[in-house]
Amino acid sequence: RQGKFTSETYPDLKRDERFSQLTPEHVNYFRELLGKESAVIDGVSSDSAADDLEPFNSDWMRKYRGHCKLALRPGSTEEVSKILKYCNDKKLAVVPQGGNTGLVGGSVPVFDEIVISMGRMNQIHEFDEVSGTLVVDAGVILETADHFLAEKGYIFPLDLGAKGSCQIGGNLSTNAGGLRLLRYGSLHGTVLGIEAVLPDGTIIDDLCKLRKNNTGYDIKQLFIGSEGTIGIITKATIQCPQRSKAQNVAYFGLESFEKVQQAFREAKGQLSEILSAFELMDEGSQTLVTDVTKNRRPLDDKYPFYCLIETSGSNSDHDSEKLQAFLEDVMEKGIVLDGTLAQDETQIKALWGWREGITEALSHLGSAYKYDVSIPLKQMYQLVEDTRARVDEAGLLGDTDEHPVRAVIGYGHMGDSNLHLNVSTRRYDERVEKVLEPFIYEWIAERQGSISAEHGLGIAKKKYIGYSRSATMIGLMKQIKGLYDPVSLSLVVAWAPLLK
Amino acid sequence: RQGKFTSETYPDLKRDERFSQLTPEHVNYFRELLGKESAVIDGVSSDSAADDLEPFNSDWMRKYRGHCKLALRPGSTEEVSKILKYCNDKKLAVVPQGGNTGLVGGSVPVFDEIVISMGRMNQIHEFDEVSGTLVVDAGVILETADHFLAEKGYIFPLDLGAKGSCQIGGNLSTNAGGLRLLRYGSLHGTVLGIEAVLPDGTIIDDLCKLRKNNTGYDIKQLFIGSEGTIGIITKATIQCPQRSKAQNVAYFGLESFEKVQQAFREAKGQLSEILSAFELMDEGSQTLVTDVTKNRRPLDDKYPFYCLIETSGSNSDHDSEKLQAFLEDVMEKGIVLDGTLAQDETQIKALWGWREGITEALSHLGSAYKYDVSIPLKQMYQLVEDTRARVDEAGLLGDTDEHPVRAVIGYGHMGDSNLHLNVSTRRYDERVEKVLEPFIYEWIAERQGSISAEHGLGIAKKKYIGYSRSATMIGLMKQIKGLYDPVSLSLVVAWAPLLK
Numbered sequence A, B: 001r002q003g004k005f006t007s008e009t010y011p012d013l014k015r016d017e018r019f020s021q022l023t024p025e026h027v028n029y030f031r032e033l034l035g036k037e038s039a040v041i042d043g044v045s046s047d048s049a050a051d052d053l054e055p056f057n058s059d060w061m062r063k064y065r066g067h068c069k070l071a072l073r074p075g076s077t078e079e080v081s082k083i084l085k086y087c088n089d090k091k092l093a094v095v096p097q098g099g100n101t102g103l104v105g106g107s108v109p110v111f112d113e114i115v116i117s118m119g120r121m122n123q124i125h126e127f128d129e130v131s132g133t134l135v136v137d138a139g140v141i142l143e144t145a146d147h148f149l150a151e152k153g154y155i156f157p158l159d160l161g162a163k164g165s166c167q168i169g170g171n172l173s174t175n176a177g178g179l180r181l182l183r184y185g186s187l188h189g190t191v192l193g194i195e196a197v198l199p200d201g202t203i204i205d206d207l208c209k210l211r212k213n214n215t216g217y218d219i220k221q222l223f224i225g226s227e228g229t230i231g232i233i234t235k236a237t238i239q240c241p242q243r244s245k246a247q248n249v250a251y252f253g254l255e256s257f258e259k260v261q262q263a264f265r266e267a268k269g270q271l272s273e274i275l276s277a278f279e280l281m282d283e284g285s286q287t288l289v290t291d292v293t294k295n296r297r298p299l300d301d302k303y304p305f306y307c308l309i310e311t312s313g314s315n316s317d318h319d320s321e322k323l324q325a326f327l328e329d330v331m332e333k334g335i336v337l338d339g340t341l342a343q344d345e346t347q348i349k350a351l352w353g354w355r356e357g358i359t360e361a362l363s364h365l366g367s368a369y370k371y372d373v374s375i376p377l378k379q380m381y382q383l384v385e386d387t388r389a390r391v392d393e394a395g396l397l398g399d400t401d402e403h404p405v406r407a408v409i410g411y412g413h414m415g416d417s418n419l420h421l422n423v424s425t426r427r428y429d430e431r432v433e434k435v436l437e438p439f440i441y442e443w444i445a446e447r448q449g450s451i452s453a454e455h456g457l458g459i460a461k462k463k464y465i466g467y468s469r470s471a472t473m474i475g476l477m478k479q480i481k482g483l484y485d486p487v488s489l490s491l492v493v494a495w496a497p498l499l500k
Ligand SMILES: Cc1cc2nc3c(=O)[nH]c(=O)nc-3n(C[C@H](O)[C@H](O)[C@H](O)COP(=O)(O)OP(=O)(O)OC[C@H]3O[C@@H](n4cnc5c(N)ncnc54)[C@H](O)[C@@H]3O)c2cc1C
Pocket: A060, A095, A096, A097, A098, A099, A100, A101, A102, A103, A105, A106, A107, A118, A138, A159, A160, A161, A162, A165, A166, A167, A168, A169, A170, A171, A172, A173, A174, A175, A176, A177, A178, A179, A227, A228, A229, A231, A232, A233, A234, A454, A455, A458, A494
C-alpha cells in the first residue's frame, strides 16, 4: 500500500524556494564523489529509478511520503562531509535517513530533498572487553550491535521494538528511550563520544572512549535528540553494560492506579538493582489483545490495571527468590490482587506478549490516534480517564458501530513516567480529532509533561513544541540551529518551520 | 595559612581592561537589590570587610587566592538574574562560587571579579517519593540532599569526598564524577532539568521533572560541566535511585595490572548489578598510608596492586554470597593472590580508609603534583610506570633526603578508567615540574586520554585543553561561549584566555 504524500497531509508545509532544484549536473558530482554505482539512486536524470527511490521516500508506517528524486549512500565520513559541503554551497536540501523507523516523519523527505542514507556505513570498529566501550558507524543496525555484544557477554544499553531495522545513528538522533532506560539510563549518559558532520562539511571529531572527560562544553550532547537538524552523526562510542545472566518476569493485577504506584515504589525498594522493566497496561489494552490473539489471559480474573515486572541479574536463584518474596509481600499488603511468575523462556515471552502485543492488536483493529507522552507519575493515568470521559461525553465512544471510537486505552513504560495513550477508532471521523486536540496537549502542558517522551518532534509534532517548551527555550534552540546551519538550508526540513 | 595570590602564581593571566572598576555606586545598586545586609560583603566602600572577604577569595586547598572586593549572596533566581544583567550592562566581571571545593581554581577570583556565592539559595523544593525526582536550589549542600534522601529510602546519584561542603550547583557545573559513577552513571544522565541564568540575565526555565522529554535540543546539557562560564545554575532536578539496603566491601592483592583488569572483568560479570565501586591502589600508595597512619595492613603480604570492591544491593545475604563466590573464583583462577571481606560497618570503614586515606597521607607528607586523568583502561597504569622511570632517570627519585621526589604513585576509580597520578615531593624543585610537564600531557594525548577526567579545566588546566580536544572542538566551544556571553565580559575568568 502507498501512503498519501506528506505534502498533501500537511498542506501548511511549503517548499522553501531558496533551495535549488536538482539537476543532472549535481547528480554527476555525486556520482564522481561516491564512485560506486549503487551509492547514487538517481531519479533526476531519468524516471527509471522511481521504484528504487520508493523505500527512501516512505517511512516504516507508510504514513509519510516524499517526492525525493535522489538518494545518496555514502560509505565514509569524508564522503558525508563532501556531500554536505556541496549541498550547502549549492543550496540543496537534504534529509538524513537511518533505518526509517522513526514514528514522526523526520526521516523522509517532504518535497525533493536529497536523502542521505546511512546504511552503508555499517562497521563495528572497536570493542574493549574490559571497559565495555563500543565504537560503531552510525549505520550499524541496533540488533547487529546487540548480537555482537551478546557474544562478548555485554548488552547494548538500549532496546526497542524496531531493533531489527533502526540504526544507532538514528537512535542517537532521536534520543531513543525504549525498554532498558529504567535500568541503564538515557543515551545522554551512555554515549561517550560522537563523530558528526556539520552542514558546512566540518567534521566534529569527538569520538571519545572515556567515561570521564571534563575538558570543556559537552557539545556532542546537542546531537543526541536533534533529529538530524544540525548535522549527521557518522560514528559513536557507547558505554555498554555487562549482560545479565538471569531474567525473570512477573505479571499481576491491581485495583487502582494508586495501587500501581505503590507497587512501583515497593518494586524499586525490594528489587532495586535487578529491576529492569516496570510496564503498565490497563484493562482496555488487555481486552484488545485478547480480542485479536484469542489467547488465554495470564490471570483468571479481570482487573482495572496490570503490571509487568522484569528482573535481570547475575544469579537466577537470588532473583527468583527476591521476585517471589516481593510478590508475596505486595499481595499480603493488598497492593496486588493476583499475580503470576513466568517459569521458563516460553512463559517469559508469553507474558511480554501481553505488553508488546498491544501495538499490533491496535493496528489490527483499524486506526489509532497515538500519543507518546510523559507526565509526572502521580497524574499519569488521569490523562487516559479524562480523555475517555471527553470522548464519551461527545457521544463518540461505544461498543457499537455507530461510534467512531472503539476504546481509549493507556499503557507504557511506568518506570519512566512514559504513557502511550491510544484512541482506537473504527473509521476516520473528523470530530474525533477535534475532541482530542489540542485538548490532550493542553492537558499535558498544564501538568508540565512532555508532548513527546520518546519519539521526537519530526513533522508530526513540531508545531506543538510550545506545549512542552517555553519561548525562551525555543529561542535558545533557534540560536543553536543558526550556529550550525546559518543559512538554514540543509537538514532543516523536519523542524524547518519551527526553527526559522 | 594564606596562599599566594593566583595572579602571582600565574603571571601570564592579565586583567582584561575592558572590565570596569567597582565603585561604591555599584555596591549601592546591589545593596538595594539584595536588601539584606549580610547579602553584600563590601570591601569597595571601606577596608573593614577584608577579613569577611577572605573565605570568598581563597579555595578549599588554599592554593588559589584572589583580590575580590565584593561578594554577593543572592537569595533567589530573580536576584541572580538582576545581578548578572547589571554586571553585563556595566561590564563588571563576576565568578560564580559554590562550596569552593573545586580543585582547579575555577571558583575564586583572580583579580577583582565579583563573587556570586550561591549558599543562600539552599532550599529543597520538591521530592516525588514514587518517581524519585528531587528539585533543589543550586546552593543545597550535597550531603544535606543525601541525608534528606536517606530518610525517604533514596540516595543522591553522586558521592564524593567534599560532600559536606560542595553544592549541587557546583557539582553540576563541574560535572563531578565521584564514587558512585560506576553504578549510577554521569550527571548528563541523572540531571533531568536545570534552571539557569545567562550572562544577560535571561532565565532558562528548563526545570523538567521527566525522565523522557524529546522535544528539541537538550540545551541544559551545555551547563553540565561548563564551570560557570556560560551562566549560573540556580536550580536542578535530579533523578535519584533507591538506596541500597546492604553494603559489602572486599580488599585484595594482585601481582600485575594485567590481573587487575582480569579481576575487573570478572567482577563486572559475576557481581554485575550489585557492583558499586571498583577502586585501584598501587603498593606505593598503600605504603604512604601505612607510613602516616601506622595502621596494620588488611593483608599479611605485600602485592604490587590492590583493589577495593564495594557491592550495594537489596539483600545482604545474596550479596555476601555473590562476593564470597567471586573471591573464591578469582583466587582459584590465580587472578587474585589474597583477599579479605569486611565483616561489619567498622571493617567496611577501615577498608575504605586504605583508599580514601591516600589523599590525606599525601598532604601529610608534603606537597604532591596531582594529575586527575582518564586513559583507556589497558594503558592506564603504564602512565605511572613511565612517569616513575622518567623521574628516576633524571635522578630525582629516591628514599633519601637529597632526592626531591619521595614516590610516584597511582590509584583511582578503576571502574571509570580514572587514574589519580601523584608525584609526592619532599620540597619544591623546579626540575621536577620540568620532567613532568608537558611529558604527562603529551603521553595522555597520544593515547586519546583526558587531561581532566573529573575536576574540569579551571585556571589550572585551561591552557592544556589542546591535549584533550581538537582545534575543531575548541572552535565549537568558543562559538557556544560567544552565543551566551557575546561580549565575553562576565563569567569568563577561568576559561578567559582559552575562549577569547
Ligand atoms: C516498532 C517500533 C518500536 C519503537 N519503539 C521505540 C521505543 O520503545 N522507544 C523509542 O524511543 N523509540 C521507539 N521507536 C521509534 C524510534 O525513534 C526509532 O525506532 C529509532 O530510534 C529510529 O532509528 P532509525 O535509524 O530508524 O532512524 P530514522 O527513522 O531513519 O530517523 C529518525 C530521525 O533521525 C534522523 N537521523 C537518522 N540517522 C541519522 C544520522 N546518522 N545522523 C543524523 N540524523 C539522523 C532522521 O533525519 C530523522 O529525523 C520505535 C519505532 C518502531 C517502528
